[in-house]
Amino acid sequence: MIGxxxxxxxxxxxxxGSAKPDYVDYHDAExxxxxxxxxxxxxxxxxxxxxxxxxxxxxxxxxxxxxxxFFDFDYSRVATMGPGDVERLLADPGIIRHRGKxxxxxxxxxxxxxxxxxxxxxxxxxxxxxxHPTDRVVAAVTPESTAxxxxxxxxxxSFVGPTTAYAFMQAMGIVNDHHQQCFAHPLVAAARDSFxxxxxxxxxxxxxx
Numbered sequence: 119m120i121g122x123x124x125x126x127x128x129x130x131x132x133x134x135g136s137a138k139p140d141y142v143d144y145h146d147a148e149x150x151x152x153x154x155x156x157x158x159x160x161x162x163x164x165x166x167x168x169x170x171x172x173x174x175x176x177x178x179x180x181x182x183x184x185x186x187x188f189f190d191f192d193y194s195r196v197a198t199m200g201p202g203d204v205e206r207l208l209a210d211p212g213i214i215r216h217r218g219k220x221x222x223x224x225x226x227x228x229x230x231x232x233x234x235x236x237x238x239x240x241x242x243x244x245x246x247x248x249x250h251p252t253d254r255v256v257a258a259v260t261p262e263s264t265a266x267x268x269x270x271x272x273x274x275x276s277f278v279g280p281t282t283a284y285a286f287m288q289a290m291g292i293v294n295d296h297h298q299q300c301f302a303h304p305l306v307a308a309a310r311d312s313f314x315x316x317x318x319x320x321x322x323x324x325x326x327x
Contacts, residue, residue, distance in 0.1 A: 120132050120133065120134065120295070120296075120297050121133040121297065122297045122299045122300055123136050125142070129146075129301045130299055130300060130301055131145060131146070131300050131301065131302070132145060132296055132297050132300045132302075135149070135300070135302075137175075138175055140175065140178055140179060141175065141178070144178060145302065146302060148289070149288070149289055149296075149302075150288065150289070150291050150293075150294055150295065150296050150302065150306040151291050151306060151309055152290070152291030152292070152306075152309055152310050152313040153241075153290045153291055154239075154241035154245070154313075154314075154315075154316045155241070156193070156230075156234070156239055156240040156241060157190065157191050157192055157193065158191070158290075159240045159241060159244055159290060160191050160193045160196075160226070160227065160230055160240060161184075161185070161188075161190075161191035162286055162289055162290055163226065163275075163278065163286055164184075164188070164191065164222075164223045164226060165177050165181065165184065166277075166278075166282045166285050166286050166289075167219055167222055167223070167226070167276070167277030167278065167282065168184070168213075168214050168216070168219050168223075168277075169282075169285075170219070170277055170282065172214070174285075176214070177214070180212060180213055180214070183210070183212030183213050184212075184213050186212070187207055187210055187212065187213050188223060193226075193227040193230040193231065193240075194227075194231065195227075196223060196224060196227035197224070197227040197228045197230070197231055199224045199227075200224075203224070204217065204220050204221060204224070207220050208220065218277075219277060222276040222277045225274070225275070225276055226275050226276065226277075226278075229270075229273055229274045229275050232273065232274070233273060237318045237319070238316075238317075238318050238319025239316055239319065241316035242316040242317055242318045242319065243318075244266070244286075244287075244290065244292065245292060245315050245316055246318070247262045247263075247265060247266045247269075247287070247292065248262070248287075248292050248293070248315070249261075249262045249293060257284075258281050258284060259280040259281055259284055260280075260284055260287075262284075262287070263280045263281070263283040263284035263287055264280040264283075266280075266283040266286075266287070267279050267280040267282070267283040270283070291306065291309070291310060291313070294306045294307055294310055
């Protein structure tokens with residue numbers, strides 16, 4: 119369960135958000151703020167995959183290197199990468215040099231193109247899994263994240279299990295999992311209230327949760 123701590127600046131934060139200086143900025147300015155930009159959504163999905171078996175801090179401090187390695191996560195460009203790019207990235211000390219995760223990123227970029235063809239945007243697809251407002255207990259896996267992971271797998275994505283899917287939903291603001299006492303909770307709630315959810319622009323079969 120997420121707890122809270124009071125930082126040196128007097129702000130009450132989710133306890134993980136004060137664990138390291140890099141976390142403070144990420145927690146305060148990014149985590150939970152709703153996102154509809156396709157490249158940023160793709161980036162986070164891929165970085166969650168790279169995080170598998172590691173800490174988020176390990177990925178966060180390398181994020182700029184990942185962005186340079188993968189064309190700022192422009193999935194239309196990543197989709198064109200091939201075996202030579204994989205070998206090049208396996209020699210790049212700035213990222214996590216894991217062949218399966220690198221190949222998964224390229225595969226997921228190609229699958230993202232399919233999603234855009236079907237739904238109009240990645241945003242429209244991911245936000246279709248937003249849960250209805252409830253008094254939820256924060257958990258590592260939810261019915262919605264399980265449904266999202268199942269649909270992603272059906273579409274050919276890899277490194278996207280239910281736990282990874284839920285961490286993605288938390289970070290991208292599809293849910294607001296800041297602690298109720300965290301200073302960011304009402305700010306994220308207000309951002310979500312004013313956020314215009316992306317809607318499908320292309321025909322596709324409805325997703326069953």
